[in-house]
Amino acid sequence: MENFVVSARKYRPATFRSVVGQQHVTTTLQNAIQSQHLAQAFLFCGPRGVGKTTCARILAKTINCTNLTADIEACGVCASCVAFQENASFNVHELDAASNNSVEDIRSLVEQVR
Numbered sequence: 001m002e003n004f005v006v007s008a009r010k011y012r013p014a015t016f017r018s019v020v021g022q023q024h025v026t027t028t029l030q031n032a033i034q035s036q037h038l039a040q041a042f043l044f045c046g047p048r049g050v051g052k053t054t055c056a057r058i059l060a061k062t063i064n065c066t067n068l069t070a071d072i073e074a075c076g077v078c079a080s081c082v083a084f085q086e087n088a089s090f091n092v093h094e095l096d097a098a099s100n101n102s103v104e105d106i107r108s109l110v111e112q113v114r
Contacts, residue, residue, distance in 0.1 A: 012054055014085075015073045019058070022051050029059050030072040038063065053094075060084070060092045 013019045016026040032038055042059065044052035058074075061084045065074040074081050083089040095109065 013051075013058065014061075014076070016058055016062070017071070017073065019051055019054060022055060025051075025055055026058075029055065029062075033059075033062060033068075034072050057092075057094070064089065064091050 016030055019026050042056065044056050046052055061081060062068065062072070062074045064080045064084065066078045066080055067075040069075060074084075076082075076085070080089065080091070084092060093109075093112075100106075100109070
C-alpha cells in the first residue's frame with residue numbers, strides 16, 4: 001500500500017470551475033482576484049463537506065499563480081503552481097483549525113512564520 005490518498009483528497013477540485021454547488025463563492029473569489037481587491041483575510045465557514053478547504057486551497061493557488069488564465073484560473077504549469085501541487089510551496093501553509101485551536105498553537109504558528 002504505497003502512497004495511499006484518501007479519495008476526498010485524490011478527487012478534490014483543482015480549479016474554481018470544477019467546484020460543484022458553490023458557484024456564488026467561486027464567482028465572488030474570482031471577481032476579487034480580477035479586480036485586485038483581495039481582503040487581508042478570508043473566513044470560510046459552514047458544515048463539513050461543503051468545500052471550505054477546497055475553495056481556500058484554490059484561492060491560495062490562484063493568487064500565487066504567476067500566469068493566470070483569461071477566466072481567472074491558475075495555470076497549473078508555473079513554478080508556483082507546480083510547488084503548490086507538490087505541497088512544497090513556501091507561500092501556502094494549510095492549518096486545520098479544529099486541531100490547532102490553543103494559544104500555544106497560535107504562538108507556535110507565529111514563531112514559524114518568522
